[in-house]
Amino acid sequence: MEKVTIDLDCKIGYYPACRERFKFYYDETNNIRKLWFKNKNKLNNNIYKNFVLGGIVILEEKQKLDFNSLKISINLNKNAQEFKLKHIGKGDFLDILRSRKLINFLNWMEENSIYIHYININLLYWSIVDIVDSFIDCKLIYNHNREIKDPLYFYAKDNLNEFLNLFYKYKYPNIKDCDVYNFKSELVKLISVNKKRYDFKDKLLEILNTYEDEMVFIQNNKDLVLEDNFYVFYYNNFYNFPFSYHIFDEEYKIKKELDKYKFKFNGTDWKNFEFLNSKESEFLQVSDVIVGLLGKLFEFVNNSSNNFINELNKTQFENFKKIMNLLSKSANKNILFTNDIAPNYEIEKIQKIIELISNETF
Template structure:
């Protein structure tokens, strides 16, 4: 697998600058469910949470990272052989945002000159976007293509609203491996789902546009991304997201927490750069890599935050935000600054595979200075 075939289209499509710069990235992950399948009981996981791959980064090659002052400030016992989120804060997002230790940690990260980087993946959103892509780029209506992200976001919203029904629908029609004779019945039930939940979308026009796209899909001879694939297998593995980060920043060094399934995927499909083996990454034990320990805390906080955003209405998020005070308010500002800094330094540091509605919720909660999260 040549990394240039992965990175070059992204650099061109998103006008990424700075991908050739030299950084050191430390990577950890949270909410890796390994696989997302449908069986007779529903999903193979009890609760869908947002997957985060990310951590800290700094310019240049690897350098020593001394966290002794941080551990002292947070009063972490010497018996703790590594720093993890549980030493900083516990509970769900609205619990940990009020943690004084989290404030110490975030301020230390900011003062130490580290940038944060992360890839966010909403597994539900990722599992349903192919429905829109199978239709939108085949029906020959160029004026609708700029709305592709909104259409996907609206579809994910109505599916999340009636998730048990949607999962049963996918099971009954062997999604994403529809048979050709099931194309119209499947889309008919999706259209009914949109009609029942049109009120949750921002505007009547949104519902009409989404319904119209699904109706146009009934006229196609094939839904290329959701026909002919293995039935009931929504996500098979997560190694592609690791590979993507290494490919985009091929001149940087990547130090990753050892996940055996990810390591095995790399061994199975070695990366190359113009025919030469890629050697800019390694897997390491977090106990020996302080940067991975810091990344554990970062991705843990971000995973809880994005899961909270995906599961909470915009109205309730506004209420929660207005109720913040003291430590929680300081931590919200620190998170906002830590996310703004890498986006300003190098926009390739942050990558979201998520609903536009949930990204808007991120702005509602953190309140970015320009009033809009990019």
């Protein structure tokens, strides 16, 4: 089968900072691979967990890191074939923050000037935003696209079973032409009866009440399959950082998908990535720790108030502040190191916590 050509030239002119040469290492957490309906109001996976793909970034010339000192600092058993997050801490996010080994790990990251990168995907948000994007001729969408998606997300989160029942009824995201009007009408009713007031609720209802013969992004797809192509996120950074090199933890299905494409840059064939077994790369092992930590962080922050900072003990506070500083330092180095496909509220919440804890002392 002939490979599909993807041209990487299209973005580089917009991001001069991305001409720097880095090495990106990737691991993942909560990679469900596919999200689909098992029955009327039940999905095959937990839609409240975020899929995170990311890891560490180093300058291309910075090839040598003292991993032995890291292993000693976390008291890694000499017989361990590789180290993972479980060697630093176990349990939920707050449990892991209690780990002294985590302090040592984060200190090592800081001492070696290592950055982190990630793409963080809120699965519920990602599954429903095409509803808004389908109103391609509506001027409101161009002016307030993300703001209008937020109330849709929160109403879906507040009434998940009702939304899932509606989606199942119309085989979302493959709504037939004859069902577009009824789908929109029932969706409007679901949102209207909810007494909670979110910003841009009226704008959301206004576009949903706009008559459209078709909703292009939620039609002509597979019946009841919300997501089945996570592999597209794996080559997102090829566009953003074509001068850099990208190393992924070995993942057969992803490798098989990427093998279907031929990447070109400046008119020539371009391959700036490879897959390695994590046992062969300590850089990938560090990325496993980072991504596992980020997955737990995002899940925790999405389900807690900012008041939790006052309830942290000294070790938890120190670890949390170091993580937030690492996120901030990485975003300041290059804003494209961090990529959140999530409601504005959740992105802004992380930023508020970073600002809050940067001014706090234990």
